Ligand SMILES: Nc1ncnc2c1ncn2[C@@H]1O[C@H](COP(=O)(O)OP(=O)(O)OP(=O)(O)O)[C@@H](O)[C@H]1O
């Protein structure tokens with residue numbers, strides 16, 4: 001009778017945990033998918049393989065310089081002119097100039113086949129591209145420099161480039177803490193909110209509270225099962241990143257644990273609030289997306305949020321996902337300790353506690 | 367019938383002038399109902415009559431806009447914990463956790479009543495689900511799920527059992543099995559039962575009293591013979607219903 005396994009809290013945690021691990025899709029999205037994403041992005045942004053760039057050219061009035069360049073430095077094949085800019089450190093670039101008409105050039109632009117169009121005039125070349133597109137801008141500079149200074153321009157500065165491969169400064173080092181933070185957010189919001197809304201819609205919540213079950217035990221168990229799962233998910237992602245990319249935690253491990261727990265508190269609490277009222281899984285779906293998607297975009301999981309306008313920075317910096325990702329990153333890469341993350345830890349826990357209490361106040365059990 | 371000493375009130379359930387509306391729908395419009403210890407009562411009525419709403423108010427799941435409900439002399443507002451201990455129920459539709467086995471589901475609910483696996487084994491046997499106890503809930507047939515729901519309702523040996531259409535969709539044999547389980551409880555534990563149903567033979571076979579509900583009100587109640595003779599000697603409940611409302615009980 002007084003065995004621990006007969007205690008309702010134990011049974012609730014066990015039930016929720018079994019439900020998670022018996023769902024194969026949960027294992028895929030929670031464990032396999034983040035690792036695949038880390039692997040894919042890590043590879044894409046760290047390998048310096050050859051890059052191929054296509055450029056459309058319109059040759060109605062051939063320009064002397066460009067004509068000379070195409071004649072001397074490219075291999076000509078039909079309407080294609082190919083050349084290679086060489087640089088061991090930056091990686092080689094295969095340039096392909098494709099001679100086309102204006103309408104064709106625009107079609108290629110719209111399809112994303114090219115993002116730069118060269119138009120020749122008798123004595124100069126005009127570059128048509130979207131100046132806010134960083135790729136196009138870079139390509140423009142590479143080609144205009146090549147035409148001005150020759151293909152050697154790209155090779156000549158090899159000596160002055162010192163690639164950073166120190167742990168903590170690579171893209172993958174930036175990415176992994178962000179993915180860990182995002183994993184906690186996704187796992188809590190979908191795991192907790194969706195489960196609650198689903199149970200409400202299936203009338204299971206009302207069946208359960210029509211017993212002497214303590215409501216607090218029920219919610220605590222749901223959050224505990226999720227937390228346990230998050231440890232497993234985060235641990236496996238880190239293990240992968242450590243083995244494959246040689247990632248290291250440079251800062252304090254206890255501080256990382258504190259931040260990890262605070263992140264779980266924040267997003268578990270928010271999940272209770274999100275799911276406090278609706279019994280309609282579609283509405284739940286929309287609510288979760290409305291909260292999760294903007295944070296995924298602006299909180300600097302995949303790239304720095306400093307690219308967003310100045311005025312938005314204060315807002316972005318206080319989003320829960322930003323605080324979590326930033327603190328984890330500073331511990332991973334900057335060697336941060338307790339003192340530098342204590343503020344974020346407290347704020348995150350506070351957000352969680354306040355949302356939890358507010359959610360509980362308006363929680364619909366029936 | 368002899369009253370158990372533990373019960374303080376004369377009636378186990380005492381519903382007094384209860385009303386309940388949802389926005390513009392008046393689901394229950396002034397119901398009075400007394401149920402004795404060990405009495406079995408069937409509630410019959412067409413869809414939307416207010417049966418579920420009334421039963422859920424007795425279960426403490428919904429709250430009346432007006433009127434009072436006393437169970438064993440206690441009210442939900444003040445004695446939630448005690449009332450949960452003596453009530454067992456199954457809702458009209460509940461989907462239990464799909465990836466738990468029948469046995470794990472029972473264990474979970476048993477833990478809410480501080481009961482151990484011994485009681486779970488007992489109930490599994492009682493409802494004849496031994497063969498399926500290791501099956502995930504989402505692999506159970508409709509009838510097996512209903513038996514699981516009934517088993518959960520019986521875990522705590524409730525003094526008051528409320529079953530909302532427990533046999534809908536069951537085959538005749540399965541239905542008869544459930545009737546026998548319930549009759550045994552009545553004999554052994556003096557359980558009181560409120561059961562909603564659309565099957566007249568179920569009400570007749572199982573229950574001491576039949577209550578006919580329509581549009582949130584009780585139209586007539588008593589034993590089958592009583593209600594039939596009370597209303598000018600109708601031959602069936604359907605005929606009675608036509609006399610009372612001008613409509614068929616089930617179209
Ligand atoms: N949560 C709710 N919100 C709005 N209306 C409701 C709600 N619950 C019940 N109703 C309405 O109250 C009335 C009574 O419903 P109730 O479920 O009690 O009927 P019932 O007798 O159990 O019917 P059935 O035989 O179909 O189970 C119906 O008109 C129903 O539409």
Ligand SMILES: [Mg+2]
Pocket residue numbers: 417418419458530
């Ligand atoms: Mg009903």
